[in-house]
Amino acid sequence: MSEALPLEPNRAERSVLAGKLVTRTFYSRPVLEVARQCIGKVLVRSNPQGVVAGRIVEAEAYRGPEDRAAHSFGGRRTRRTEAMFGRAGVAYVFFVYGMHWHLNLVAGNVGEPHAVLIRGVEPLVGVELMAARRKMDAKRDALTNGPGKLCVAFAITGDDYGADLCRRGPLYLLEGPAPRRIARSPRIGVDYAGSWAARPWRFFDPTSRYVSKPRPAQRLA
């Protein structure tokens, strides 16, 4: 991308990156708790272009096999969903609408196909690199306020499928200050799931600018 990058992390950025790794036991719990408590944790991406990191401000729980909104509904186990059936603390990455990647954290015990979709992140480290990838100004909320947008900013693709988030590799999660408040609502974009769509399994920090904006169709509901 840009030849001027990467920049060395500054003092504040180094402080963020010095945080403790989130351990696998955190993920090996009920998916609703994982979704709620991952708000405030810090997602880190490290690759040859540089390091970017951001605070998770919005996430949704998907609890297969009973949850009709989950890709693992009905116990569907395929090449795509396989990661959700394995150990917790790895990345479940998938491609939708012919153009967007989405990142999930695998949760629960082995054999329980649960996952947490990351929908919004507040930039903390490498904002200029994110802006270059997004081809927009670094100050805009739209940089990382949606599941597909943040995957572009973090350069997350199918290559990250199954990545272990519990060690300092290309993609991992660090502890961060807990938010003052956590709000919840129904999940976005899962109207096909009948009554499951009404369950308040979306969690977010209501004070953050980087929570995703509802689409027109959502606004009417």
Next chain:
DNA sequence: TGAATGATTTACT
């Protein structure tokens, strides 16, 4: 083998 669709984003009227 083919048709339908989606855990969305962007551009445009």
Next chain:
DNA sequence: GTAAATCATTCAA
């Protein structure tokens, strides 16, 4: 506000 972009995955046949 609406529509286009664009393709892996899924399911039916």
